[in-house]
Amino acid sequence: MKKIVILISGRGSNMEALIAARDAGQLPVDIAAVISNRPDAMGLETAARAGITAHFIDHKAFAGREAFDAALAECIDSFAPDLVVLAGFMRILKGEFLRVFANRVVNIHPSLLPAFPGLESWKQALDYGVKFTGCTVHFVDQGVDTGPIIAQQTVPVLTGDTAETLHQRIQQAEWELYPKAVGALARGAVRTQGRQTIWKEK
Numbered sequence: 157m158k159k160i161v162i163l164i165s166g167r168g169s170n171m172e173a174l175i176a177a178r179d180a181g182q183l184p185v186d187i188a189a190v191i192s193n194r195p196d197a198m199g200l201e202t203a204a205r206a207g208i209t210a211h212f213i214d215h216k217a218f219a220g221r222e223a224f225d226a227a228l229a230e231c232i233d234s235f236a237p238d239l240v241v242l243a244g245f246m247r248i249l250k251g252e253f254l255r256v257f258a259n260r261v262v263n264i265h266p267s268l269l270p271a272f273p274g275l276e277s278w279k280q281a282l283d284y285g286v287k288f289t290g291c292t293v294h295f296v297d298q299g300v301d302t303g304p305i306i307a308q309q310t311v312p313v314l315t316g317d318t319a320e321t322l323h324q325r326i327q328q329a330e331w332e333l334y335p336k337a338v339g340a341l342a343r344g345a346v347r348t349q350g351r352q353t354i355w356k357e358k
């Protein structure tokens with residue numbers, strides 16, 4: 157069975173969706189650990205309650221990004237995961253970290269990339285006036301939200317939506333999409349060809 161490590165920074169609802177899918181027998185992975193860069197991340201308690209090893213590595217305790225990335229990489233590597241799953245992890249990973257975990261880091265982003273990369277993408281979508289937005293699961297590469305796309309799900313923008321209501325509906329889509337995409341990766345049902353990802357099954 158493939159082993160994953162989940163990285164979080166906050167609430168951890170995507171992490172919860174992954175744990176629930178695993179518990180329901182829909183996600184054939186061993187969740188070896190959950191790691192947060194913030195000691196106060198709510199998701200750490202949720203992970204511990206689910207009996208999953210939970211660590212925090214406070215990025216503020218390090219002199220710079222590279223030192224933090226190195227400590228994070230060492231902690232992740234101690235679990236020898238097949239996949240590193242970012243679930244609301246709000247630090248940019250690049251350089252040596254991504255060389256160590258090349259093609260093994262995936263992220264969920266709250267927009268239909270390449271539209272609205274970066275922060276508060278649901279607000280960007282609302283301000284822009286698009287009629288559809290959604291969420292994207294992608295491999296993490298050296299850019300910000302630029303890696304090959306694995307899966308996407310659309311969410312309509314409704315009249316009267318606020319940033320909060322739109323983000324809530326995007327999150328519901330995320331909770332469906334992420335377990336499906338991670339499950340497909342774990343079963344070896346997705347292969348990459350340059351920027352394209354090809355699903356052997358849906």
Ligand code: GAR
Pocket residue numbers: 164165166167168169170171243244245246264265266274275276277327330
């Ligand atoms: C999610 O909406 C996720 O897509 C977003 O943060 C939220 C985390 O929620 N991630 C990003 O914006 C990454 N650029 P969660 O902690 O409840 O899973």
